[in-house]
Amino acid sequence: xxxxxxxxxxxxxxxxxxxxxxxxxxxxxxxxxxxxxxxxxxxxxxxxxxxxxxxxxxxxxxxxxxxxxxxxxxxxxxxxxxxxxxxxxxxxxxxxxxxxxxxxxxxxxxxxxxxxxxxxxxxxxxxxxxxxxxx
Numbered sequence: 001x002x003x004x005x006x007x008x009x010x011x012x013x014x015x016x017x018x019x020x021x022x023x024x025x026x027x028x029x030x031x032x033x034x035x036x037x038x039x040x041x042x043x044x045x046x047x048x049x050x051x052x053x054x055x056x057x058x059x060x061x062x063x064x065x066x067x068x069x070x071x072x073x074x075x076x077x078x079x080x081x082x083x084x085x086x087x088x089x090x091x092x093x094x095x096x097x098x099x100x101x102x103x104x105x106x107x108x109x110x111x112x113x114x115x116x117x118x119x120x121x122x123x124x125x126x127x128x129x130x131x132x133x134x135x
Contacts, residue, residue, distance in 0.1 A: 001025045004068035004132040008061065018051065020058050028096035028104075030062035036088045047084035049119075056108040056121040059094035063106060064125040065132050074103075076123030082116060089113040092121075102127040 001009075005025035009015060015032075018040070023031040034055055042048040057073060064071040084090055091111050098105040108121040 001062075002027075002066045002068065005030070005062045005066045007133050008065055012058070014054065015058055018054065020055060022062055023091075025062040025066045027067040028063055030059045030066065030094045031091060032059045032062060032094075033089060033091045036084050036086050036090065038086050041086060045085075047086075047088070047090075049078070049080055052080070052084060052090065052110055052119050053078050053121070055090055055092045056094070056110055056119065057123070059092035059108050060106045060121075060123045060125065063094040063096060064104060064127075068132050069127055070130045070132055071104075071125045071127045074124050074126045076121055079120045080118070081120060082112075082118050084112060084118050088118075090118060 001022055009022050018034050020034045036047045040047050040051050094106050094108040096104050097107050104125050106123045110119040112118050
């Protein structure tokens with residue numbers, strides 16, 4: 001993990017609340033994870049889709065900010081492939097797949113502990129500039 005990624009994670013209250021851990025972060029690639037708890041389930045007893053999206057967005061944030069240049073998401077869409085249940089350990093891997101100027105497209109795959117795909121996300125970020133460490 002880079003210094004910028006570590007600093008960003010230290011200030012991320014949502015990630016802390018959800019127990020999101022940063023496994024790897026470098027420019028253009030990040031891996032984050034969380035374990036689904038009962039408090040994360042919806043009315044059908046499965047992980048709330050918004051929390052799966054939050055995990056994926058966190059991965060994209062670390063992939064795009066690891067180089068210590070402030071970058072924000074501008075758009076993202078998600079395809080939920082399968083459900084996640086209490087106790088499932090979810091892993092989100094974000095990869096930068098295209099860049100033009102200050103805009104970067106990221107593909108994020110969320111898998112469960114068996115390696116099954118739970119969700120696919122495509123997002124775009126905009127590099128604003130300025131250091132993450134001073135944010």
